[in-house]
Amino acid sequence: MWKPNRQSNRPVYLQIADLLGEKIAQGEYPPGSKLPSERKLAEQYKVNRSTVVLAYSELRSQGVIETRPGSGTLVSPFRQRSVPPTPSWQAYADSGNFLPNLPLLRRVREALEHDPGLIDFASGKLSLELVPSDEINRIIAEYRYSPHEGPDLPQGYLPLRQALADFLARYRGIQTTPDSIMVTSGSQQSLHLITQCLLSPGDAIGVESPSFFRSLSMFQSAGLRLFRLPVDDQGICPDSLRTLHRKHRIKMLFINPNFQNPTGTLLSRERRKLLLETASELRLPVVEDDPLGLTGYNGEQAFPLKSEDTASGMLYTGSFSRIAAPGLHIGWIVAPKSILSRLADARRQMDLGFSIIPQHIAAEFMSSPAFVSHLELLRQRLLYKRNLTISALERELPGIVNFNKPEGGIYLWCKLPGEINESRLLEAALQRGIAFVPGGVYGAESGYLRLAYSRPPDQDIVPGITGLADAVRAELQK
Amino acid sequence: MWKPNRQSNRPVYLQIADLLGEKIAQGEYPPGSKLPSERKLAEQYKVNRSTVVLAYSELRSQGVIETRPGSGTLVSPFRQRSVPPTPSWQAYADSGNFLPNLPLLRRVREALEHDPGLIDFASGKLSLELVPSDEINRIIAEYRYSPHEGPDLPQGYLPLRQALADFLARYRGIQTTPDSIMVTSGSQQSLHLITQCLLSPGDAIGVESPSFFRSLSMFQSAGLRLFRLPVDDQGICPDSLRTLHRKHRIKMLFINPNFQNPTGTLLSRERRKLLLETASELRLPVVEDDPLGLTGYNGEQAFPLKSEDTASGMLYTGSFSRIAAPGLHIGWIVAPKSILSRLADARRQMDLGFSIIPQHIAAEFMSSPAFVSHLELLRQRLLYKRNLTISALERELPGIVNFNKPEGGIYLWCKLPGEINESRLLEAALQRGIAFVPGGVYGAESGYLRLAYSRPPDQDIVPGITGLADAVRAELQK
The missing domain is CATH 1.10.10.10 (Winged helix-like DNA-binding domain superfamily/Winged helix DNA-binding domain)
Structure with missing residues (x-):
């Protein structure tokens, strides 16, 4: 700049x-x-x-x-x-099929780009000290580029797909083969491929409400009609799925069951079972995004629904960005082979895959013993950041802010009393050097805020919450 | 496998x-x-x-x-x-907006994937010995990954955009700034972004005939109507542009003027001038793809039309894949800032850019003195491969095959006498261990073949042409 x-x-x-x-x-x-x-x-x-x-x-x-x-x-x-x-x-x-992104999201991004000094409760990235840079540099130091590893890899670099098949079996309870895995440049691309290649304009889909899927203008750009299933403190309620399906003939359901974005909730065991049964009965494909499943704080890991998907009725997406190295830009899709062939063929019209170098690094890191200790450290540090954030909020805004304690992940979903002018509150916070995402972006009613506590360094969390509280008090007095 | x-x-x-x-x-x-x-x-x-x-x-x-x-x-x-x-x-x-890719192209790709032993006149990749692996490994050895370099870079890593601005000024005669450049994962993604974000279904566009643009199902998937401008040995004929524009209201013209894919022709000086004048008068945006402009054999380089575009009426795309390191997957778009903002915003719905590691490597390589000597060597070696290919063809199929000698690039566009069953000729060649692309893929009439001579190692060229000639003779006798 x-x-x-x-x-x-x-x-x-x-x-x-x-x-x-x-x-x-x-x-x-x-x-x-x-x-x-x-x-x-x-x-x-x-x-x-x-x-x-x-x-x-x-x-x-x-x-x-x-x-x-x-x-x-x-x-x-x-x-x-x-x-x-x-x-x-x-x-x-002004032409083309892509709608502009949501104005409040664009405002947050612009602010973060122009002022790297902001305390960032918005982006959900990893704090710099949580990125395993030393390990990545060790892998890079041992790497030798070879032109033998061909460039056109719409399905992704085979050694990474092999490492992913092992990773999915070992850490996510998913039995699959490299043939059923596609490497993408992250969850955004995974979802873009799924919506563009498997759905048609006018199709109805079901999403959680609130949901980060609501913030992805991608769905609206693809001409899809979005119908909501409410999320409470047990996660998405599958009860209305049958009605929704009958009424609107929804063609796909998008869920984010583990430490959901933005609410931080973990889908309960009972609801998982019910959801799988209902979807299977309706023959409704479910797309599960699982970027944070490995970040449960209490030792017992949150498994994806895909691990119980005996009917091959689900597509599964994951990513390396929220748990390891955002700079590598590695995501993946697990799907039946017929679907993957279709995605790979269509992808040739979008890009021809991407460089094998970050794919090699990700494969090596996933298979290394350092990965296990990195995850362990990550969980401890995220729990510490969550606790810092929560106690600062309780001190600064007692009786004013409400939230559930997330048991994993990076999101704290806060409720303020009454109606809030979200755009004004955001500007007030930005003026004080604090960024967050207003709940309206995710389709929530007025008064919600999403605080992602993974990004700010520990020492910034208390000043950040203090500044945010100041902005909240100023807004509530208006 | x-x-x-x-x-x-x-x-x-x-x-x-x-x-x-x-x-x-x-x-x-x-x-x-x-x-x-x-x-x-x-x-x-x-x-x-x-x-x-x-x-x-x-x-x-x-x-x-x-x-x-x-x-x-x-x-x-x-x-x-x-x-x-x-x-x-x-x-x-079977749903979604993407048409399947062309059957003959899919067949060639499948064959190349399943049999790495094929002599490959099809893919247009660089021969392994032409990839500057040592230099890339030298850069990797000095690289240190840092998590400071943020992940969300829809416009691309700034140091690479800076290196590209220098590269474009120095080697391509294009004066621009990093703000007007977007990094993509290759030409395919550049063209996908342009068609998806700047054009709407039903829009008409002009393309060269024959043209590799015709082979990109991407255009048809985007619902665009393609109209042809003929290419002869001087390149695209701009005479019919005015008529086409009036009749079909074409909204964009796609050209590949330097050592065109598939014909290998270089657009003549006179036609460049006429094309720019006509497009400017019609206020018709021209998209120029220039992956091979730096490969002219005779020392005098082929500059892009963009270098003479005083009216900011052009979009320019280039890539690293055909001239340096396909494994890095680096391409770029040069566009007015208003267009780039639009592309960057829309791209957030497709992917959030890709890893900075290959971007760093490309930036370093482009700025290094090794780049100049690499290009020099590349031109010499491509000329040598061209000569080998041509003399083998003249020996094997005298009076049967016709072509113009390309003065740069990697494509030899061959004409056989009369009507040819392209699919049968392709299978006959594959059986003999040779891959090429039938001209029909590019919208040519029957009897054309595209031979890309950059990929086979020198010692494979003569046996490759001998095998191909055998398949041709067998087909002509049918």
Whole structure:
């Protein structure tokens, strides 16, 4: 990210004018295109808005840009007589099948990108000290790249699929073969493949409510109709599944039973059984996302429903990002072979897989003894972070905030009293240097917050909750 | 890939029956699903067909599978009474927005996957000795993974985008900034993003004819209507562009001007000028794919049209796969900033970028002095392979095969006399251990073959062409 040089003799506003002039000359902002608002640019470059006002005024006086009432600041269409006409790029940017992502989510992401100093209860990434970097570097040091390992691997690098089959049998109770596994660049790609290749626009699907699936504009972009099954402190309630299925002919059910995103709940034993039976009876395919199943705090691990799926009625997705190394970007899908062939064939139209290097590293790490000790440490450290977060909340907002204690995972689902203006609360928190995700993003009613406590370093958690509590109190007084 | 153990006491047919039984038990082939044909399985496991017949017979006698006239061999639907009903997976595999890939292409890929011993004039990959593995291993040896380098990079790792901006200015004559570049996992993903995010179903686009774009079912899957502009020995003829645009309102033009896939032609200077002028006048965005521009044999490099695009009217895509290291899976898109923001936002619904490790390696390699000498060597070696291929063809099929000599790149576009049964010629060549791609895949009339001479090691080229010539003669006599 560009920053003004405050030691320079050239005033900051002229530095900004130079930079923008250069971007315009290089076609980054073509003639007639809209420039960012003054406010946005000021935030981005961390300068006063008045500085941007001056920079724009300078460019206006050079004839490079113009400001039109109601349409903001534009690059002058006839900046140079010799410049030929440009396609109306904005019309293209507004086309296509993808809906824009949710505004509140985009706001959170933007804030995290522009201010790395924020205390981040939003992203759900691993705290830096929890990433097994030493072990990964040990594996890299021993790695030798060989061009023999071919590039086109839509189903993924075979040694990783073999390691995954072992991993799934050993840690997740799933018996499968490398042929039934596809490697993806993470859960997002797994779900994208499933929705794009196995469902058609207009199809109805069932999702938990609240649910992170609701936050994935991907589903709406694919033209799917989403129907909700409520989640309480025992997880998703399968009772209404039959009615939903009859009424809307839902074609697939998406669940996240282990330490659910965003509520942190673990689906109870009884409901698992009922859910499997009902789905099997309805011949309804269930997609289970299981990124956090290995993070149960109490020793007894949370197994996926897939481990009890005797009817081959489920697709299973998992990922390395929330439990080990987000930088490797490794996810996977387990599916019947007919489905995997279809996914692999369709994937050739999207990408041809990705580099084997991170796949090799993931395979080695999963099979190493270091993996077991890493998981053990991870659970202890997440439990510690959960406790820090909870006690800070109880101290700062006693009687104001409510939550259930998660027994694994990384999410604390908080309820504030009454109606809350979520966007205003988010801005108030961001102003205090704290990021979180408002519950509305997940389809919850007003007043919920998702705090992901895996990312902030321990020493930031108490100041983070203090700042958040301050924002909450300010908002509640309005 | 599983292979029978020929040293074992257990007969091979029972080994195969065991393997299939296990796969069925593990749900890889769910009850009611179809098993591969005997012929296919025999090919896959490299056994006689009669061995597979015996294996299937064994499983049939166990009641695990059944053969129904007209529908092949199926897993028995009521294999175990306790198994609950399974979703009708086949119906799901037939859904979704993705059309299956072209049968002839799938056939070639299958053959290459199952028989690594084939002499490969099909894939267009780099020959192993042309991959700069030593240099890549030197970079890996110096690399240290750091979790600071965040995971969510839909636009790509910044140091790589910086290296790409330098690379594009230095080698491709394109002035741009890291903000206007997106890193992708290769050209396929670049084109997928462009078609999915900037075009809508029903839109018309222009493509060269013949063209590898025609082989990408991706375009048809996106619901686009393809209109052709003919390619001759000077490259694409832009004359009909205006008529096409008026008649079909084409919204985007896709071109591959440098050593085109499949014809190997270089678009002439005059046509470049005319194409740019016409597109600009029509305000028609042009997407230029440029994977081979750096492989001109005669020292004078082929620059992309994008380097003359003063109107910001073009999108530009490139890749590392055909010129350096296919295993890194690195491609890029250059686009105006408004378009890139749109692509990055939409990409969050597909994947969240990919691992920084290959991105780091690519950035280092591109900026190293070794890159220059690698390119020099690559050009010399490709020219040598071209000459070997051409002289073998002239010796083996004099007066029968016609082609133009490509002055760069990796493709030789061959014409045989009269009508050819492409599928039969392909099978005849595969039987002789040779793979190529029939021209019909690229929308050419009957009788064309694409020979990509980059992949086979030098010593395989003459035997490969001899085998191919034998298949051609056999086919012409039919």
